[in-house]
Amino acid sequence: MIRVGIVGYGYWGPNLARAVSETEAFGLAMIADMSAAARERAGRRHPGVTLTADWRELIADPDVDAVIVATPVHTHFEIARAALKAGKHVLVEKPMTDSPVTSSILVEEAARRSLVLMVDHTFVYTGAVRTISNLIAQGELGEVYYYDSTRVNLGLFQRDVNVIWDLAVHDFAIMDHLLKADPIAVSASGACFVPNSPENMAHLSVFFDDGSMAHLNVNWLAPVKIRQTLIGGSRRMVIYDDMQTSEKVKIYDRGVLPSDPAAPSYEHLVSYRIGDMSAPAISSKEALLTEFEEFARCIQTGAAPLTDGQCGLRVVEMLSAATRSMTLRGHPIELTAERLAS
């Protein structure tokens, strides 16, 4: 059994602790949180678990094999690096760190020590994204033209990160998993309507090396919650609506064909293909459990996780470049340049 320690028992920590205790390969050994109230809550829910106020103690404990880091973003790097140096496998909350430089260091540290470094890109493990991933792998969508996502709601305003690091991170993680093309540049714009708060609204365009595009619309100040992604392909198009309780993924057999250029100017330039729609049954297994099984499997076999440190680094590079573009009103940031600069 892999003995797991969790650092941070705030908003997401209780959920992680529960999922650890429900994962067969895991045993929940220890929880660290600076807050006495948080430790008390943890103790009531998980009577047998060791509690500590000091994450260094958790990391130093020989009874802990793997560490899950669920603290505020700016602390990820220090804790994760210390855990790796102490020889622990590490799963970090998303985003992995708050800069490409620190993410790179974690990736190197894990590689040097042959430890598993994984990022909690939960959406990649959902039934919906698994389904879309299979569709693309099997060529059902044809060539992927675009990924266009709207991820808006009222709140939760974050203290230490802007809306890109909070919401767009989900789409970057999904895109990193689904899309085979390489992103080459990003243009982003955003605004802040609440004083002394990070940007709460942003729009991002990502350009890929094969001519495809991605677009993200993220907003903490929308009247309703929307989680809708359109994926356009040459053969089929997908609508992934995470707010639906059923039919989250709809596949449309629709598209265009170039048509007769001699047609009158007010007529269509192309002809349309309007075929069936289908909504596949989707696994309702909790994504976090699938993810923890992946973490356990990789610890046991030495395999690289689906959302490994490299993946976490690529996502942080996107977040960093997008934030920089946002300060320049959409001025495009080349990702290679960004990578070298970091």
Add this chain to the structure above:
Amino acid sequence: MIRVGIVGYGYWGPNLARAVSETEAFGLAMIADMSAAARERAGRRHPGVTLTADWRELIADPDVDAVIVATPVHTHFEIARAALKAGKHVLVEKPMTDSPVTSSILVEEAARRSLVLMVDHTFVYTGAVRTISNLIAQGELGEVYYYDSTRVNLGLFQRDVNVIWDLAVHDFAIMDHLLKADPIAVSASGACFVPNSPENMAHLSVFFDDGSMAHLNVNWLAPVKIRQTLIGGSRRMVIYDDMQTSEKVKIYDRGVLPSDPAAPSYEHLVSYRIGDMSAPAISSKEALLTEFEEFARCIQTGAAPLTDGQCGLRVVEMLSAATRSMTLRGHPIELTAERLAS
């Protein structure tokens, strides 16, 4: 009675002809179209109307008081200018022309001759936009933070304009009407997935002088038709969904308030206000008829129409700047510079 001539009886022309004949102040006098088939169709529907293949003939006819120009965009300027020079009042299809320079010339020409120059920004005359306009004027939304619109569907691919000139034009017209702030810069990105076709997908961000923002998502290659606009204000927020048959405009009494900065870091930075939603009854009068009444009223009184030539020019400036930014991968275009350059 104002005797109206229509130039162009293609896709939209029959609708204009019908609406002219249903407008009390108007008489449909003449229709011009190069295509014999189009003239035949027009003749069958409107037996008493004079038909001609040559728009110059229509413009020269002393029996025509006002001209509606419904030809391909690149011909608007020549026809509208000739009509104004012939002393006719002019209503031009959107977009007014294909460049700010030509739009400016039309505006000046109309002013010099004290003729009405109006642009067919139909959406401004819909019950939904009238309702939102009143809400904003009465301060119901408070300070307007953002306008965020998704206008996507499958087709109609245009031959001579890209998706910005075809779809974003609607939002620019609505924004020009609703928003009091001045746009200062635009950043746009786009792509084309159909060979030998103009860009079919674009995302635009518009920056305003008061810190507010607009964002437009337009696409000819989406699996379903979406016409959804979110408008965020300090007091209330609106969702305008034009695909709904009822409840097109929903007003949400929702927003945020800055909260205690001493709260734990995983808690909210702000507090939320979640009040009622309401969907006002909306006039179902056809927008085109309201618009034609406005055209007639302005011809009779010399008043400036709600969507006059100045408004058409501002929209064309936005379209032009957005298209330029799109070729530069989102590099922001300052609108004052753009205006001077034109």
Add this chain to the structure above:
Amino acid sequence: MIRVGIVGYGYWGPNLARAVSETEAFGLAMIADMSAAARERAGRRHPGVTLTADWRELIADPDVDAVIVATPVHTHFEIARAALKAGKHVLVEKPMTDSPVTSSILVEEAARRSLVLMVDHTFVYTGAVRTISNLIAQGELGEVYYYDSTRVNLGLFQRDVNVIWDLAVHDFAIMDHLLKADPIAVSASGACFVPNSPENMAHLSVFFDDGSMAHLNVNWLAPVKIRQTLIGGSRRMVIYDDMQTSEKVKIYDRGVLPSDPAAPSYEHLVSYRIGDMSAPAISSKEALLTEFEEFARCIQTGAAPLTDGQCGLRVVEMLSAATRSMTLRGHPIELTAERLAS
């Protein structure tokens, strides 16, 4: 060419006249309406057509081959019978007549003279119902268990018929077409909330000889328009939502299987099958045109139309029995008894 006369140019007549003129096999010869205003409207829209105030004149005219009866329900019988006696083929608006007795007489009259007698059950000719019909015929749904329809909206209150004769008639026509089992009894309840008006709300249950059931919920006093039908089968289930612009017909691969009777009492009695959903592309051809082609084909070939007089009679029997049950607060009416009684 079949020369068609239309009796009644009120609410639905203009639509019929237009569709006749768009049907290749038809020529619109004559229109009869008592109202001078209606005749004037008809004359403006159809300049070459003969107009008369007296339907008897239309029926007597040797230039008319087929008559469409679009007058108030209580006049259908007299006009249709006279038309048949004059040797004309007849298409009657739904419901065919206001009683099974008169409907029977029409059926016999048409049979005796080898004339086509058809009822305007328009929904049977829609792309959606054609699609469902094919699914059932191909066994895709398995054994059909139930047909459950909600058809409610605000208005149109009718003067001479209750809500059953106005709205349930659509479902009876669809059911008559789709379901192979024979209805054996009907139980209906209803109420009237507007003084001096026929019943405006009713709920009907129909029992079939194979144990399947139908249920109809019809209401003129609902806040929104709902047109939703659930069809349950042993292999698949269908939702037909006529208010959707796309995806009108959704097919669910869902159902139940009896499970282990030894399971604890709070557990499921059956196990569930939750498979994919699919929404086939549906023909958008106007139903009325399909229907008129069927009318023309049957006149030319002597074939029995899909919605012939027998079908119209069966529907009227259902309407009549349901109305009787409604006056008895749901007391079930046996349909054989009803048939004998008539």
Add this chain to the structure above:
Amino acid sequence: MIRVGIVGYGYWGPNLARAVSETEAFGLAMIADMSAAARERAGRRHPGVTLTADWRELIADPDVDAVIVATPVHTHFEIARAALKAGKHVLVEKPMTDSPVTSSILVEEAARRSLVLMVDHTFVYTGAVRTISNLIAQGELGEVYYYDSTRVNLGLFQRDVNVIWDLAVHDFAIMDHLLKADPIAVSASGACFVPNSPENMAHLSVFFDDGSMAHLNVNWLAPVKIRQTLIGGSRRMVIYDDMQTSEKVKIYDRGVLPSDPAAPSYEHLVSYRIGDMSAPAISSKEALLTEFEEFARCIQTGAAPLTDGQCGLRVVEMLSAATRSMTLRGHPIELTAERLAS
């Protein structure tokens, strides 16, 4: 503190136990379940609680002040009566018992001993029903014309009760709370499509003494989950859609007015009022907690609960009459007669 014992730790029991432990006025003292596995689950979740296989032991325990009965329906009567006789306050799962006779006996027993007898009609305590209840009480809907509910989904098939006792019970409880008129008769029809299972589909009409009506559509074999209730009033109409995460209750300012009887026969009989729609913000407090606070308050004050035994009895009378009508294919059952017969 009121010491609470729970009998039955199956499907719903764990939820009740959690809610008891979250209710300040309650202490969870004891749990009884015949199943060793259920007791083990209970023990793990609630370490300090006494467990027993024998509900008689729980009832006999002087440390228990109030008993919650969450066992299969046919056992409710025996357990609840024993608990009352032992001087305990009792909360019974819905439906209270499986017959009006036994329900009556419980009501009398509780009255004789001045004990609180309450039924777990949870929906009555939801924010949505509270909101509708206030609307009706304040006259916002005017005279209530009808209550029309669709409550269908796939499963859960029950072993010992038909779909009426499982699903219609919710609507009867809500109606009993919302509607002031007295039900006088019920007509129901239903069918069973799964061998050896109770009826899985039923449609019920309820007639009230003031001419208003209710209609329930319940089904365990529907492809999707629908929880939609239309409530029609003379002043306003409501749609209550429990599947919506927000906007569960929509209020429509719509209705009809009788109009000119001299209008042409194809025109409306009435005129329509189409006003605004509004969706009030609704409390998201868990209904079970509100309900338990009500239970505690009544135990402490001797007040009658909102959903007391009388209410439970009335609901069981409806369920019983509806089931009887169902066996008679909709033959209406008079409720007074039913009451006397029982």
